Amino acid sequence: MPRWLPRAMVLALALLACFQLGVWAFHQLLGFLLNVLVAFFLALAIEPAVARMSARGMRRGLATALVFLGIVVAVAGFFTLLGSMLADQIVTMVESFPQYLDSVIKWINSTFHTSLSRVEIQDSLVKSDWLKKYVQNSASGVLDVSATVLGGLFKALTVLLFSFYFAADGPRLRRALCSVLPPAKQTEVLRAWEIAVAKTGGYIYSRGLMALISGVAHYILLEILGVPYAPALAIWVGLVSQFIPTIGTYLAGALPTLLAFTVNPWYAVWVLGFVVVYQQFENYVLQPRITAKTVDIHPAVAFGSVIAGAALLGAIGALIAIPVTATMQAFLSAYVKRYEVTDDPRMQGRPRRRRGASALGRMRRVLSDERRGAPAAPVDPTPSDPEGREED
Numbered sequence: 001m002p003r004w005l006p007r008a009m010v011l012a013l014a015l016l017a018c019f020q021l022g023v024w025a026f027h028q029l030l031g032f033l034l035n036v037l038v039a040f041f042l043a044l045a046i047e048p049a050v051a052r053m054s055a056r057g058m059r060r061g062l063a064t065a066l067v068f069l070g071i072v073v074a075v076a077g078f079f080t081l082l083g084s085m086l087a088d089q090i091v092t093m094v095e096s097f098p099q100y101l102d103s104v105i106k107w108i109n110s111t112f113h114t115s116l117s118r119v120e121i122q123d124s125l126v127k128s129d130w131l132k133k134y135v136q137n138s139a140s141g142v143l144d145v146s147a148t149v150l151g152g153l154f155k156a157l158t159v160l161l162f163s164f165y166f167a168a169d170g171p172r173l174r175r176a177l178c179s180v181l182p183p184a185k186q187t188e189v190l191r192a193w194e195i196a197v198a199k200t201g202g203y204i205y206s207r208g209l210m211a212l213i214s215g216v217a218h219y220i221l222l223e224i225l226g227v228p229y230a231p232a233l234a235i236w237v238g239l240v241s242q243f244i245p246t247i248g249t250y251l252a253g254a255l256p257t258l259l260a261f262t263v264n265p266w267y268a269v270w271v272l273g274f275v276v277v278y279q280q281f282e283n284y285v286l287q288p289r290i291t292a293k294t295v296d297i298h299p300a301v302a303f304g305s306v307i308a309g310a311a312l313l314g315a316i317g318a319l320i321a322i323p324v325t326a327t328m329q330a331f332l333s334a335y336v337k338r339y340e341v342t343d344d345p346r347m348q349g350r351p352r353r354r355r356g357a358s359a360l361g362r363m364r365r366v367l368s369d370e371r372r373g374a375p376a377a378p379v380d381p382t383p384s385d386p387e388g389r390e391e392d
Contacts, residue, residue: 032158034316039159041320043166044200046071050167064168068160082236082255085229092262100265192327199326206290210282211238218256221274225267227260241279244315249279297326 046067053063098118105116166173174193178186215238222230233256240252253275261268283303291302302322309321 031155034313035155035158036162037320038316039162040166041200041323042159042163043170044197044323045204046163046167047170047197048201050170060170061168064164067167068164078235078239081232085232096262104265195330196323196327199330200323203291203323203326207242209290210287211242213286214238214241214278214282217278218274221271222256222260225260225263225270227256227263227267227271229259233259237275243319249275253279291322297322297329301325301329 046064049067050060050063053066054060101118101121105118105121108114109116174190178189181189215234218237219230219234222233227233236255237252241249244251253272257268257271257275260271288300288302291297297305302325305321305325306318309317309319309324311317
């Protein structure tokens with residue numbers, strides 16, 4: 001056996017072990033890396049406000065703390081208002097549920113000629129096996145729900161902590177990153193950073209604008225139907241449907257549908273239908289146009305980037321797909337060489353005129369002139385010059 005073979009085998013096994021270790025570490029840290037990525041884009045989103053306050057003489061750390069404090073207070077106040085409203089409506093719905101059940105039973109009896117009663121239905125539900133199994137499963141799932149809630153709070157604190165560091169120490173982070181790069185690369189990194197800030201800000205602006213439009217549309221519907229707390233519900237629908245990807249629309253539409261049911265069951269059907277129709281209008285008409293103007297990417301590219309981001313990273317990928325795509329497109333556009341487009345009718349969507357067809361047309365005109373007895377014009381067998389010039 002050659003002397004180099006054992007050493008090569010040991011080296012190959014060591015490289016394979018390092019690769020397996022790296023793959024294992026990446027899978028273990030994937031959730032943490034996604035949280036850091038979300039924190040980075042959140043820091044980019046609040047960068048304009050922090051930079052404006054810092055330019056007026058305020059310390060950058062204090063400016064970042066004030067921005068985060070405003071965000072936390074607004075979010076906490078909004079969910080507190082919704083929590084109190086939801087609690088009141090749940091109490092009202094529970095108190096009036098027997099009346100709804102009586103009306104439904106009466107309609108079923110009159111329509112299908114049955115003889116149901118609320119007492120019999122309640123007894124059958126209480127004594128049913130599936131209700132007992134459901135209660136047992138719910139009791140065993142309390143710990144799972146608690147663990148999920150605590151895990152979500154921990155992820156939220158992680159994102160807030162890292163986004164605060166990224167925003168407060170933004171200049172120091174850029175300086176540390178540029179210190180390991182040559183001057184030419186430093187300029188490119190700083191330019192990419194500025195583009196990312198601009199595109200992320202445009203994305204947040206577009207989401208805010210669509211949240212405003214969605215809130216106004218749903219407020220008009222809820223006010224017409226007479227659903228209580230229409231302004232708060234409109235704000236809920238606008239914010240949740242825009243800033244929670246993938247399932248945000250369903251979460252946003254569930255609450256107004258539930259409250260509309262307390263007023264009239266048919267109102268719940270109207271609200272649910274409006275939510276579904278408006279979501280389709282927003283996905284295919286409103287969102288591509290607004291995103292294309294604020295983030296400056298094609299509507300088809302914006303829609304495709306959201307689908308690709310959701311397929312790769314789930315809800316987080318869908319949330320950050322558009323600003324990432326816009327940043328990459330704007331950054332790469334400076335390095336893509338472009339050429340002047342030729343003056344061709346096909347560039348404007350018109351078909352190109354063929355020479356054979358034009359010669360055939362001239363021959364037909366000559367034959368028609370001969371049939372009428374008119375003197376035929378001489379036919380030049382050579383094709384005319386495309387630019388209108390003739391040779392001697």
